[in-house]
């Protein structure tokens with residue numbers, strides 16, 4: 001039996017089919033684009049991951065190098081400090097001595113007074129310790145006394161030397177020793 005289909009209905013079905021085909025093509029196209037951009041994103045993510053890893057490795061390398069350099073510097077500084085300390089222990093600061101007065105004993109041997117100056121650090125600042133040393137070259141008499149800590153300036157030193165309890169006392173002792181002593185050094189030349 002023959003079915004009769006009206007042309008108008010055929011036409012509308014054909015047009016619907018065409019529209020559906022068009023939509024399918026659009027969907028396929030969109031799908032293609034999505035797939036392609038997904039691939040791009042995946043690639044991008046992989047690149048990022050790779051450069052992250054590279055940066056991480058670079059950071060670790062730099063950190064190791066920096067740590068090594070720091071360790072070396074610390075070691076070097078410690079060594080320098082030890083050397084300085086050793087030097088400070090083995091080489092004490094020289095204490096200058098200065099000949100101030102010379103007397104002659106009964107047989108013209110020297111009786112001298114020298115001043116020893118030593119720098120000292122006190123809680124209230126730097127000072128000098130002045131010490132007078134009386135020596136007789138004839139009888140080997142030596143006396144180290146009259147020591148005082150004063151400010152490091154010429155006036156304080158002058159006062160120390162003029163003071164009856166310090167410089168004055170030592171000068172008096174030197175004078176008296178010279179007047180009494182008749183000793184000559186053992187290694188001196190006998191008179192011709």
Ligand SMILES: [Zn+2]
Nearest residue numbers: 136138139181
């Ligand atoms: Zn003497």
